[in-house]
Amino acid sequence: MYELVLLKNIHDPRAADIDRYIELGGYAASRKVIKELTPAEVIETTKQTGLRGRGGAGFPTGMKWSFVPKDTGKPIYLCCNADESEPGTCKDRVIIERDPHQLIEGIIIASYAVDCHQAFIYLRGEFSLGYRMLEKALDEARARSYVGRKIFGSGFDLEIVLHSGAGAYICGEETGLIESLEGKRGHPRQKPPFPAVQGLYGCPTVVNNVETLANLPHIFTRGVEWYKSLGSGPKNTGPKLYCVSGHVNKPAVVERELGIPLPELINDICGGVRNGNKLKGVIPGGSSVPILRPEEIDVRMDFDSLAAKGTLLGSAGIMVIDETACMVRLALRTARFYAEETCGQCTQCREGTWWMEQVLHRIEHGQGKMSDIRMILDMCSNMKGVTICVLSDACAMPVEAMINKYREEFEYHVTEKRCMVGTKSHAHA
Amino acid sequence: MMFSQETESKFKHLASLYPHKRSALIPMLLVAQKEHGYVKPETVEYVAKYLDLSASEVESIMSFYTLLHRNPVGRYHIMICTNLACMLRGSDEIEACVQRKLGVRFGEITADGLFSAIEFECLGSCTTAPAMQINGEFYEDLDVRKVEEIIDGLRKRA
Numbered sequence: 319m320y321e322l323v324l325l326k327n328i329h330d331p332r333a334a335d336i337d338r339y340i341e342l343g344g345y346a347a348s349r350k351v352i353k354e355l356t357p358a359e360v361i362e363t364t365k366q367t368g369l370r371g372r373g374g375a376g377f378p379t380g381m382k383w384s385f386v387p388k389d390t391g392k393p394i395y396l397c398c399n400a401d402e403s404e405p406g407t408c409k410d411r412v413i414i415e416r417d418p419h420q421l422i423e424g425i426i427i428a429s430y431a432v433d434c435h436q437a438f439i440y441l442r443g444e445f446s447l448g449y450r451m452l453e454k455a456l457d458e459a460r461a462r463s464y465v466g467r468k469i470f471g472s473g474f475d476l477e478i479v480l481h482s483g484a485g486a487y488i489c490g491e492e493t494g495l496i497e498s499l500e501g502k503r504g505h506p507r508q509k510p511p512f513p514a515v516q517g518l519y520g521c522p523t524v525v526n527n528v529e530t531l532a533n534l535p536h537i538f539t540r541g542v543e544w545y546k547s548l549g550s551g552p553k554n555t556g557p558k559l560y561c562v563s564g565h566v567n568k569p570a571v572v573e574r575e576l577g578i579p580l581p582e583l584i585n586d587i588c589g590g591v592r593n594g595n596k597l598k599g600v601i602p603g604g605s606s607v608p609i610l611r612p613e614e615i616d617v618r619m620d621f622d623s624l625a626a627k628g629t630l631l632g633s634a635g636i637m638v639i640d641e642t643a644c645m646v647r648l649a650l651r652t653a654r655f656y657a658e659e660t661c662g663q664c665t666q667c668r669e670g671t672w673w674m675e676q677v678l679h680r681i682e683h684g685q686g687k688m689s690d691i692r693m694i695l696d697m698c699s700n701m702k703g704v705t706i707c708v709l710s711d712a713c714a715m716p717v718e719a720m721i722n723k724y725r726e727e728f729e730y731h732v733t734e735k736r737c738m739v740g741t742k743s744h745a746h747a
Numbered sequence: 748m749m750f751s752q753e754t755e756s757k758f759k760h761l762a763s764l765y766p767h768k769r770s771a772l773i774p775m776l777l778v779a780q781k782e783h784g785y786v787k788p789e790t791v792e793y794v795a796k797y798l799d800l801s802a803s804e805v806e807s808i809m810s811f812y813t814l815l816h817r818n819p820v821g822r823y824h825i826m827i828c829t830n831l832a833c834m835l836r837g838s839d840e841i842e843a844c845v846q847r848k849l850g851v852r853f854g855e856i857t858a859d860g861l862f863s864a865i866e867f868e869c870l871g872s873c874t875t876a877p878a879m880q881i882n883g884e885f886y887e888d889l890d891v892r893k894v895e896e897i898i899d900g901l902r903k904r905a
Contacts, residue, residue: 446883484812563873
């Protein structure tokens with residue numbers, strides 16, 4: 319039986335109240351960290367746990383913190399990336415809305431580790447309830463001096479500013495987030511310099527995801543050995559949130575160890591494919607990652623096992639797709655999203671996403687040519703690894719995989735000028 | 748007076764929160780929009796002046812963000828998620844139902860000014876799909892009957 323860590327409080331309707339959160343053991347970890355440990359010890363402990371960022375890239379959190387230079391004379395900033403907008407992903411929202419103090423504690427610990435005295439929560443503009451919950455939680459924490467001047471009676475000052483975005487997927491990219499927080503268009507920046515050296519207002523900056531930060535109180539309550547006992551190996555440790563959506567009987571945000579087998583998640587925990595339908599594919603890490611065919615899903619949900627299968631853990635937004643869905647339509651919807659959300663700085667992305675949508679649109683509507691399929695694959699290879707940020711790759715990778723793995727559906731749309739789903743050829747594909 | 752006392756004091760607070768006051772731009776525009784329903788041209792001028800920016804710069808930044816409206820929307824603004832997870836769970840029907848109920852197409856406002864609706868990108872409601880938001884609040888696990896009840900309920904309340 320898996321014991322919940324990150325979601326342990328979410329079914330307690332009062333967990334968002336600071337008194338109840340403290341009754342449940344809350345703020346003990348952050349208090350202990352600030353009163354008993356040095357920042358270097360916090361970084362070292364976090365490194366030892368093997369915690370990797372939960373926003374998508376999986377970069378080791380302790381190492382990210384250790385890149386922050388201490389001697390620049392400039393302030394150091396921490397940004398909590400709460401701009402959750404990767405299609406298929408709804409995990410951070412659960413923490414924000416139902417256990418906001420857990421996140422605030424994480425921010426306190428991370429800020430202390432990197433010597434930050436002003437942290438920002440960049441919250442998705444659509445999360446109105448989340449905004450109210452965090453605003454109230456921050457007020458409560460301030461009233462108890464857990465946030466503000468000399469927190470927990472120590473000499474450490476920390477102000478946390480709640481900042482609302484206004485609807486732009488690219489602001490979840492860390493340098494896009496920083497630009498947006500500076501009051502500009504959310505255009506990602508060329509790297510290097512990395513934010514750790516030159517981030518918000520040109521100062522050293524750490525950007526950490528909500529779920530990543532929510533891990534911290536538990537690490538400092540239960541220790542490194544406990545943390546490392548969870549997961550599928552030394553490079554994939556700790557608890558993990560998975561968002562299982564689409565054609566399953568019981569869609570849910572599920573917490574298990576990092577590296578749970580994907581079939582267990584789909585079949586045992588989420589009730590299997592709906593109506594006894596046949597599985598067509600699974601997108602394992604949000605809309606930006608390559609899809610897996612049914613014969614490929616016997617994989618552990620961790621960074622390295624999914625990479626070995628040619629896809630990514632990403633945000634662990636798992637979308638389950640059954641035989642009733644048309645792969646051409648899914649590819650079109652995917653391309654349309656990135657065409658809508660491209661910031662427009664790089665030609666390959668601005669033009670590539672738009673053209674991909676146009677060409678997929680004509681295939682979907684029975685006006686495509688066989689050469690269109692080759693053309694899209696060609697575009698995909700020209701869109702990868704050539705732009706300032708990875709939005710362009712995030713459009714090319716999934717579309718390319720959909721075409722390569724379900725090519726017969728695209729060709730059927732071209733030759734028969736209609737959808738293969740529901741036809742005899744589909745049943746045999 | 749262009750803004751209420753409350754909005755003015757929120758502006759003042761927001762401009763004081765950041766090491767560089769320009770960071771308050773988007774939050775200020777959201778607050779202004781809450782009062783007027785959209786960002787009026789005068790608001791752009793006003794906020795630009797407040798933050799020592801040019802109006803054209805504010806316009807340019809605003810155009811980047813989908814939640815900032817440069818034109819009026821309905822009193823109830825419906826955003827229907829049509830991205831993958833919702834699409835797999837039937838957002839097509841939700842879209843059709845909303846347009847049928849309101850008798851307008853996406854981007855238009857009903858004659859009584861009450862409703863407007865648009866298609867929207869992933870709202871982060873994937874495990875409770877299909878979903879939509881009305882004035883920023885979530886409505887989840889939708890079906891046609893539920894959508895009809897929600898819209899009827901809002902009509903009655905108005």
